[in-house]
Amino acid sequence: MSIKETEELILNMGPQHPSMHGLFRMVVHLEGETITKIEPKLGYLHRGMEKLAESRTYAQFIPYTDRLDYLASPHNNWAYVQTVEKLMGVEIPERAEYLRVIFGELARIASHQVMIASTALDMAGWSAWSYAFRDRERICDMYEMTAGSRLTVNIMRIGGMSAEPPEEFWPALKSFLDDTPEMLEEYYGIFFGNEIALGRLKNVGILSKEMAENLSITGPVLRASGVDYDVRKAEPYSIYDRFDFKVPVRTGCDSYDRTIIRMDEIVESIKIIKQAVRDIPEGPVMAKVPKVIKPPAGEVYHRVENPKGELGFYIVSDGTTKPSRVRIRPATFINLQMLPIVALGWKIQDVVAIFATLDAVLGEVDK
Amino acid sequence: MENNELLKRQVEELASRVNGEVEESFGVLVLTVKAPYITETLTAAKQFAEVPCDFLHDLCGLDRVEHFEVVYQLSSLRGPQKLRVKALLNRENPVVDSVTRIWQGANYLEREAYDMFGIIFKGHPNLKRIYMWDDFEGYPLRKDYVTEPIEVRNIVRQRIEGE
Numbered sequence: 007m008s009i010k011e012t013e014e015l016i017l018n019m020g021p022q023h024p025s026m027h028g029l030f031r032m033v034v035h036l037e038g039e040t041i042t043k044i045e046p047k048l049g050y051l052h053r054g055m056e057k058l059a060e061s062r063t064y065a066q067f068i069p070y071t072d073r074l075d076y077l078a079s080p081h082n083n084w085a086y087v088q089t090v091e092k093l094m095g096v097e098i099p100e101r102a103e104y105l106r107v108i109f110g111e112l113a114r115i116a117s118h119q120v121m122i123a124s125t126a127l128d129m130a131g132w133s134a135w136s137y138a139f140r141d142r143e144r145i146c147d148m149y150e151m152t153a154g155s156r157l158t159v160n161i162m163r164i165g166g167m168s169a170e171p172p173e174e175f176w177p178a179l180k181s182f183l184d185d186t187p188e189m190l191e192e193y194y195g196i197f198f199g200n201e202i203a204l205g206r207l208k209n210v211g212i213l214s215k216e217m218a219e220n221l222s223i224t225g226p227v228l229r230a231s232g233v234d235y236d237v238r239k240a241e242p243y244s245i246y247d248r249f250d251f252k253v254p255v256r257t258g259c260d261s262y263d264r265t266i267i268r269m270d271e272i273v274e275s276i277k278i279i280k281q282a283v284r285d286i287p288e289g290p291v292m293a294k295v296p297k298v299i300k301p302p303a304g305e306v307y308h309r310v311e312n313p314k315g316e317l318g319f320y321i322v323s324d325g326t327t328k329p330s331r332v333r334i335r336p337a338t339f340i341n342l343q344m345l346p347i348v349a350l351g352w353k354i355q356d357v358v359a360i361f362a363t364l365d366a367v368l369g370e371v372d373k
Numbered sequence: 374m375e376n377n378e379l380l381k382r383q384v385e386e387l388a389s390r391v392n393g394e395v396e397e398s399f400g401v402l403v404l405t406v407k408a409p410y411i412t413e414t415l416t417a418a419k420q421f422a423e424v425p426c427d428f429l430h431d432l433c434g435l436d437r438v439e440h441f442e443v444v445y446q447l448s449s450l451r452g453p454q455k456l457r458v459k460a461l462l463n464r465e466n467p468v469v470d471s472v473t474r475i476w477q478g479a480n481y482l483e484r485e486a487y488d489m490f491g492i493i494f495k496g497h498p499n500l501k502r503i504y505m506w507d508d509f510e511g512y513p514l515r516k517d518y519v520t521e522p523i524e525v526r527n528i529v530r531q532r533i534e535g536e
Binding site: 048049052054056057092093217219220221222223233235240281304305306307309316318320323331333335339340342343347372373 | 399401426427429430431433434435444446450453457476477478479480481482489491503504505506513520526
């Protein structure tokens with residue numbers, strides 16, 4: 007009997023698959039268990055945000071931005087309202103700026119907690135998942151106190167914040183900040199100290215520095231490849247130039263560094279929130295903005311550092327109450343381009359690890 | 374400030390070479406060129422002396438009713454320089470050279486612009502629709518796209534065999 011030739015196996019992963027973080031689908035070509043080609047298929051959650059924006063007024067579009075990266079919705083609000091404010095030349099009150107920083111950094115912590123939890127889950131670590139989600143609940147509670155909802159908070163307005171946080175917000179925030187060192191200790195112990203997790207993540211999926219720059223990668227994925235770049239430092243928006251914090255950079259370029267860099271970022275976010283709580287002034291949270299928002303004709307591109315990378319809005323106004331074009335530059339959509347390149351030659355289980363460390367949220371990828 | 378002057382001088386020099394126009398909008402230099410010059414423009418912008426605009430942030434299509442534009446947002450990871458380059462495209466025949474050879478990261482962005490505006494990127498390795506399904510007709514973000522009524526939208530699409 008002759009030996010049969012090996013045949014290429016085509017495997018479809020997703021869109022309904024627990025490790026696909028939403029509705030992501032990829033067609034994987036396998037030679038044995040080794041990957042020879044990956045074709046990501048996007049669009050299962052495409053809602054046509056950019057088209058919807060053209061038929062809504064500027065203020066009406068704010069709730070839609072919540073649905074982009076739904077794990078860090080205050081950030082999406084922030085990017086959008088700041089772009090409109092830049093276009094109109096609106097100055098917002100000091101207190102609102104500080105509140106935006108507090109909620110933005112809380113969202114960053116919550117988003118990174120979900121990332122750590124879901125990466126642990128993809129590595130079959132159920133218990134680590136429950137620890138991070140337990141702590142994230144407290145941030146959701148703080149959202150709920152202020153804005154009334156827990157996930158898509160819609161907390162910012164053109165010209166300030168939707169509401170002043172209630173009295174019970176401040177003690178809740180303080181106790182959360184006091185407990186964070188203990189929380190991080192637990193994550194380190196249960197996930198990053200786990201040999202199975204380390205084996206699945208260390209030296210898996212190397213993304214070199216040159217490759218990352220050429221692929222327009224941003225955010226923690228770029229910084230884990232040894233590039234010191236953060237929009238908060240490079241082009242400080244809002245009041246980030248007033249705070250003392252570091253940008254964590256790691257040079258391992260592998261899945262492990264892409265995961266643990268989020269832990270470093272949580273530490274820095276806590277530092278920023280503590281400084282903001284210390285310095286926050288009294289005053290109104292909303293500027294005087296005309297009832298009908300009608301920016302002058304013009305165009306502006308503005309970007310913020312979303313937990314996943316750089317989120318940019320490019321708005322073209324024609325001088326009417328509705329935007330002529332709203333372009334969303336989603337961070338993870340562009341970061342996702344590394345997956346078919348980096349995963350080549352790895353085994354099928356490594357693709358799950360590489361995809362998890364990208365921290366893709368399909369609401370943002372598919373818009 | 375010095376940085377800005379240096380960038381401005383080089384952008385103006387480049388503009389005279391590629392028949393472009395330079396203007397300033399919200400503190401960002403905008404260089405508008407005709408589509409055939411785009412590869413030359415972006416290659417030169419990537420290699421500006423001392424202020425290279427070597428990081429592609431975003432690439433998107435834009436419908437200006439009389440013509441299309443492709444907008445490139447450039448900057449650098451090592452400096453404050455920022456530049457916006459616009460390519461003007463003919464509406465009847467929207468073709469422009471792909472920049473995937475300069476930045477691999479333009480791959481999905483160009484596919485998206487093709488999907489939404491029908492702009493053809495010459496030399497793109499895999500120019501297919503990215504968000505909409507393959508046999509979708511029309512280009513949704515064009516200003517003349519008619520949003521179909523709900524009755525038409527509710528018809529379940531037939532699956533093609535082998536899909």
